[in-house]
Amino acid sequence: MKNPPNHPADSRDVPEPIRGDGTGWWDLGPRNITRDRENPDLLVPPATDAGTLPNLRFSFSDTYMQLNHGGWSREVTQRQLPIATTMAGVNMALAPGGVRELHWHQQAEWSIMLVGRARITAVDQNGRNFIADVGVGDLWYFPPGIPHSIQGLDEGCEFLLVFDDGKFSDLNTLSISDWFAHTPREVLSANFGVPESAFAYIPDHQRYIFQAEVPRPLEEDRVADPYGEVPLSYTHRLLAQKPQRTPGGTVRIADSRNFPIAKNIAAALVEIKPGAMRELHWHPNNDEWQYYLTGKGRMTVFAGNGIARTFDYSAGDVGYVPFAFGHYIQNTGDKSLWFLEMFKSDRFEDVSLNQWMALTPEDLVAENLDVGAELIDALRKEKWPVVKYPGF
Numbered sequence: 402m403k404n405p406p407n408h409p410a411d412s413r414d415v416p417e418p419i420r421g422d423g424t425g426w427w428d429l430g431p432r433n434i435t436r437d438r439e440n441p442d443l444l445v446p447p448a449t450d451a452g453t454l455p456n457l458r459f460s461f462s463d464t465y466m467q468l469n470h471g472g473w474s475r476e477v478t479q480r481q482l483p484i485a486t487t488m489a490g491v492n493m494a495l496a497p498g499g500v501r502e503l504h505w506h507q508q509a510e511w512s513i514m515l516v517g518r519a520r521i522t523a524v525d526q527n528g529r530n531f532i533a534d535v536g537v538g539d540l541w542y543f544p545p546g547i548p549h550s551i552q553g554l555d556e557g558c559e560f561l562l563v564f565d566d567g568k569f570s571d572l573n574t575l576s577i578s579d580w581f582a583h584t585p586r587e588v589l590s591a592n593f594g595v596p597e598s599a600f601a602y603i604p605d606h607q608r609y610i611f612q613a614e615v616p617r618p619l620e621e622d623r624v625a626d627p628y629g630e631v632p633l634s635y636t637h638r639l640l641a642q643k644p645q646r647t648p649g650g651t652v653r654i655a656d657s658r659n660f661p662i663a664k665n666i667a668a669a670l671v672e673i674k675p676g677a678m679r680e681l682h683w684h685p686n687n688d689e690w691q692y693y694l695t696g697k698g699r700m701t702v703f704a705g706n707g708i709a710r711t712f713d714y715s716a717g718d719v720g721y722v723p724f725a726f727g728h729y730i731q732n733t734g735d736k737s738l739w740f741l742e743m744f745k746s747d748r749f750e751d752v753s754l755n756q757w758m759a760l761t762p763e764d765l766v767a768e769n770l771d772v773g774a775e776l777i778d779a780l781r782k783e784k785w786p787v788v789k790y791p792g793f
Contacts, residue, residue, distance in 0.1 A: 418444050442699050442711040450701070452708030455484045457700075461492050461717045467572065471499030471612035472553070477719045479567035485721045487745040488666075488690040489569040491562040492717075495519060495553030498615040502608045504576040505548040508564040509665035513639065513741070514539050515694075517558030520616050523549040523635055530626045531635050534619050538640025540655060542663040548577075552616055561692055565665045565745045572609070579607035633662040639670055649677030650737070657747040667749040673698065673738040679730035681754040684722070686746045691720035696738030703727040714740070727754070755780050 416437050419425040425445070428437075437444045459482040466475045478489035494516075495501065514535050521541055523531045534554065535541055543549045551560075562571065581589065582605050586597045593599070616622050637660040644651035656667035673679055673696075693714045701711040704726050713733070714720055720740075722728050732738040742749075758766050759780035766777060 416441060416444055420445055420448065422448070439715070440713045442713050447701070447711050450710050452704065452706070452710070454702060454704050454708050454710040456482070456712075457484060457702060457710070457721045458482075458712045458714060459485075459719050461490075461719070467609075469610035471496050472501070472610045474571060474610065476571055478569060480570075482719060482721060484723065485688075485690060485719070486567040487565065487688045488743060489564045489567050490690070490692060490719055491564070491571045492559070493551075493562060493571075493610075494559040495551065495557060495610065496612065497553050497555055497557045498613045499553045499557065500611055500613050501551040502576055502578055502611065503548060503550045504574050505546055506543075506564065506569075506574050507545055508566045508569050509545050509663075510541075510543045510549075511563045511565075511663060511666040511668065511743070512541050512560050513668075513670075514558060514560045516560075517556045518554040519558040519560070520552045520554060520619070520622070521549060521635070523547055523631075525631050528626075528628045529631045530624055531631045532619070532623055533636050535636055538638065540637040540639050540660065540663075540668075541635050542637075542660065542666065543635060544662065544664070552613070555615055561741075563666060563668075563690065563692075563743055576607050576609065578604045582606055635662055637663075644672075650674045654749045656749045664747045665745060667744045667746045669742040669749050671740055671742060673730065673732040675732050675735050675737065677732055681727060681729045682751045683725050683727045683754075684744065684751050685725060686748065686750045687744045688724050689720075689722040690743040691722070692741045692743070693718045693720065694739040694741070696732060696736050697734035698730050698738045698740070699733050700728055700730045755783055759783065 415434055417425070418428055442450075459477050461475055461477060464475045464477055464481050466473055472493065472495040474491055474493040476489060476491045477485070479485050493501065514537050516537065518534055518536045520532070520534050523543055525531070525547060533541075564571075581600070581603045586600045589600050589603075590597045637655055639653055639655050642653050642655070642659070644653045650672040652672070653670040654668070655663065655670075657664050671679060691714075693716055695716050698714050699711055700714065700720060700722075701709055702722055703709045704723070712720065730738075730740075744750075759777070763774065763777045766772065767774075
């Protein structure tokens with residue numbers, strides 16, 4: 402297609418909404434070329450895309466940043482990504498010694514450490530405490546109502562928090578400083594059995610994140626607990642877990658089977674190598690909330706009745722797939738694509754399209770799709786990997 406009149410001569414590297422079959426035309430008006438480059442499958446959708454499937458992508462880079470002495474936080478909830486009704490995510494960083502204050506939630510909290518190390522503390526409903534240090538690739542999980550805290554260690558830290566409610570906001574949680582600030586001092590005095598003067602300097606508002614000294618070594622910071630240890634650990638070393646390996650990548654699954662405390666949220670850490678894909682599949686238990694860690698990828702989601710849309714993802718993006726919608730993810734970069742699949746469920750479950758076809762009578766599949774025995778034979782030789790190379 403020739404350049405239209407007045408089209409800049411140096412615009413050959415500018416993407417245009419023109420498909421290889423000649424459909425579309427030049428975009429000559431105001432535009433955000435940087436965004437168009439980031440989202441090529443929105444600018445030029447595959448010819449198989451059709452319909453009105455809602456937006457299934459939102460970047461943490463496009464959300465509000467809460468800055469505090471001691472760290473920062475930002476969140477992607479149903480307010481930013483309306484389709485995401487089952488889960489919400491918070492990206493948080495703490496400086497060395499920075500504290501996410503003593504608090505608790507009405508929702509379950511699942512987290513993975515992305516950078517650095519932190520100390521977490523918690524006390525369960527039976528008065529048993531838990532104090533531990535977590536590093537890169539470690540998970541923690543606090544059931545609803547369990548009070549806890551997070552504090553950055555020597556190098557500081559950054560982590561992802563996921564909650565089992567799309568309407569959740571980390572700026573609207575239950576915290577110890579907020580409760581003290583809104584309780585009369587005479588009540589605090591009666592409750593704790595000390596003079597009112599002991600509360601002369603308590604905060605007059607929720608502290609949320611604040612700066613403190615780096616905590617002492619873990620063994621020095623432990624508090625003796627007469628009731629013993631919590632029966633189920635609140636942490637899990639996901640990266641230390643042996644992955645499921647395939648030629649196309651790796652998968653590590655963490656759910657109630659190997660992380661017993663995590664009864665509300667199941668997760669899979671997926672690696673897709675360059676040129677590989679996460680096979681055509683769907684999940685029979687709930688919506689899927691995704692967080693992209695490194696690399697570049699594209700996901701097409703099939704909603705039935707001729708509706709399908711394709712989205713491009715990179716580090717820091719959140720993706721979403723409604724319950725039971727078919728989808729696949731391709732690595733479109735030259736490095737491994739790493740991302741998390743998250744579910745409001747106690748178990749990770751998926752259904753492989755390849756496996757379904759392989760375990761269905763051959764004649765029935767052939768009559769449905771007008772395919773030959775070659776495809777069925779190939780499917781029955783597979784081990785149905787979660788990630789694969791095309792043609793594997």
